[in-house]
Amino acid sequence: MCGILGVVAKNPVNQLLYDGLLVLQHRGQDAAGIVTADGAAFHMHKGGGMVRDVFRTRNMRALVGFSGIAHTRYPTAGSAWSAAESQPFYVNSPFGIVLGHNGNLTNAEQLKNELFRQDLRHVNTNSDSEVLLNVLAHELQEAATNYKLDPATIFAAVSGVHRRCRGAYAVVAMIAGYGLLAFRDPFGIRPLVFGRAETPRGHEYLVASESVALDTLGFRRIRDVAPGEAIFIDEDGNFFSRQCAPNASLNPCMFEFVYLARPDSVIDGISVYETRLRMGESLADKIRRNYSHLDIDVVIPIPDSSHPAAMQLSKYLDLPYREGFIKNRYIGRTFIMPGQGVRRKSVRQKLNAIGMEFQGKNVLLVDDSIVRGTTSREIVQMAREAGARKVYFASAAPPIRYANVYGIDMPTRDELIASGRSDAEVAREIGCDELIYQDLDALVEDVRSVNPRVTSFETSCFNGVYITGDVTKEYLDGVETKRRDGAMQAAATQLDLGLEMVD
Numbered sequence: 153m154c155g156i157l158g159v160v161a162k163n164p165v166n167q168l169l170y171d172g173l174l175v176l177q178h179r180g181q182d183a184a185g186i187v188t189a190d191g192a193a194f195h196m197h198k199g200g201g202m203v204r205d206v207f208r209t210r211n212m213r214a215l216v217g218f219s220g221i222a223h224t225r226y227p228t229a230g231s232a233w234s235a236a237e238s239q240p241f242y243v244n245s246p247f248g249i250v251l252g253h254n255g256n257l258t259n260a261e262q263l264k265n266e267l268f269r270q271d272l273r274h275v276n277t278n279s280d281s282e283v284l285l286n287v288l289a290h291e292l293q294e295a296a297t298n299y300k301l302d303p304a305t306i307f308a309a310v311s312g313v314h315r316r317c318r319g320a321y322a323v324v325a326m327i328a329g330y331g332l333l334a335f336r337d338p339f340g341i342r343p344l345v346f347g348r349a350e351t352p353r354g355h356e357y358l359v360a361s362e363s364v365a366l367d368t369l370g371f372r373r374i375r376d377v378a379p380g381e382a383i384f385i386d387e388d389g390n391f392f393s394r395q396c397a398p399n400a401s402l403n404p405c406m407f408e409f410v411y412l413a414r415p416d417s418v419i420d421g422i423s424v425y426e427t428r429l430r431m432g433e434s435l436a437d438k439i440r441r442n443y444s445h446l447d448i449d450v451v452i453p454i455p456d457s458s459h460p461a462a463m464q465l466s467k468y469l470d471l472p473y474r475e476g477f478i479k480n481r482y483i484g485r486t487f488i489m490p491g492q493g494v495r496r497k498s499v500r501q502k503l504n505a506i507g508m509e510f511q512g513k514n515v516l517l518v519d520d521s522i523v524r525g526t527t528s529r530e531i532v533q534m535a536r537e538a539g540a541r542k543v544y545f546a547s548a549a550p551p552i553r554y555a556n557v558y559g560i561d562m563p564t565r566d567e568l569i570a571s572g573r574s575d576a577e578v579a580r581e582i583g584c585d586e587l588i589y590q591d592l593d594a595l596v597e598d599v600r601s602v603n604p605r606v607t608s609f610e611t612s613c614f615n616g617v618y619i620t621g622d623v624t625k626e627y628l629d630g631v632e633t634k635r636r637d638g639a640m641q642a643a644a645t646q647l648d649l650g651l652e653m654v655d
Contacts, residue, residue: 155179158324162353166215180226183238188220223252248328253281255320320558331386338397340379347371362417430598432464452476462518511539521549525569
């Protein structure tokens with residue numbers, strides 16, 4: 153889950169890319185980077201932390217040019233920020249290319265070996281984005297005649313990327329002296345949308361992870377990049393597109409609608425806000441059918457993603473809706489924070505209960521999902537400490553029982569509270585009196601009903617079905633082993649730093 157932007161404009165783009173990253177900050181708070189193109193020269197600045205902390209006035213002044221790309225990164229659990237793995241990445245052969253990537257390649261290790269032994273390319277980090285960049289560079293080299301590029305040649309190279317790469321990827325890239333390239337994996341798992349702005353000097357184009365970036369930056373949304381499609385915009389603002397993958401199909405990630413995306417975004421023609429309203433309606437129907445015995449006094453959302461669902465649920469059940477938690481908006485999203493200890497400490501810093509809304513009441517807390525259970529457990533305890541008589545808990549998403557390998561940070565099954573546990577066991581783990589999960593069929597219908605043309609979704613974290621067809625038990629075991637080793641290494645590093653500070 154990262155945020156990516158790409159722009160070709162008639163005016164300097166440094167401020168526009170910076171503003172766009174701020175809008176996409178929710179997609180990653182670990183690192184940020186901007187690259188601008190001035191003719192055949194690239195200008196790059198990137199670093200760790202929030203967007204506002206990475207860029208200073210002197211950095212922005214150095215980012216000259218009328219086109220560029222930008223990236224905001226979120227951390228994987230057990231990993232500390234590494235300057236080497238912040239994006240965009242750069243390669244200078246056979247063409248100068250910078251690339252930003254949202255997603256995850258499931259065959260990155262195989263590709264890394266191929267790049268080293270067959271393509272004679274060296275990958276310097278553990279990032280699959282650098283692998284993807286080098287695959288693209290190699291395919292451009294193979295497709296080009298006399299090291300000259302045109303749209304047809306570039307699209308042929310993207311076809312080569314699709315043949316070799318597996319998994320989920322939405323990509324923005326700049327080719328020095330040529331223009332902006334953007335493409336999406338053949339399954340359309342990760343989102344990518346583009347828009348256009350009219351200026352006195354001609355068309356400007358913006359590509360982004362979410363439509364909210366287009367809205368806030370003054371671009372009119374044209375459409376989403378189709379699965380397997382590539383678009384290319386040259387330095388003069390001429391637009392080209394081509395389908396580069398046979399048998400492409402649209403399977404957007406369901407978790408974008410549940411949690412990841414901003415509610416004011418539209419993904420593949422589906423309003424995120426509207427889907428969350430419908431999730432509340434489905435939950436209300438389930439409570440009316442199966443939990444009518446619960447004596448609920450008030451419905452309280454857990455800020456922020458659950459607000460639409462909780463609001464609609466309370467309306468359909470004719471129950472009072474109250475804001476029982478106040479959020480400190482200067483704390484990051486706990487779901488994307490690495491490490492259980494960091495998340496647990498962060499919950500109390502992020503939320504504070506309003507006692508009068510809990511005192512002596514049976515409260516129904518509504519959240520978008522339950523992943524590891526750390527946040528849910530702390531919030532249930534806060535509700536009890538604030539005086540709640542009974543605490544019921546409703547999740548707008550079904551139980552998350554399986555690893556996600558397509559770019560969302562929840563890959564190990566032993567970290568998922570619902571993995572191997574019944575609903576009643578999860579309820580005991582988080583300490584609530586009753587737990588109500590959304591049904592997967594209902595969730596899919598909630599999202600599909602907003603745009604019936606989208607008939608399939610990537611729902612592997614709920615049902616264990618991996619849409620790309622290449623995820624084996626051995627692969628999942630390897631990912632989890634690597635993740636555990638990374639977590640141990642990160643913990644050891646933090647301990648060493650702490651000891652150094654004591655000394």
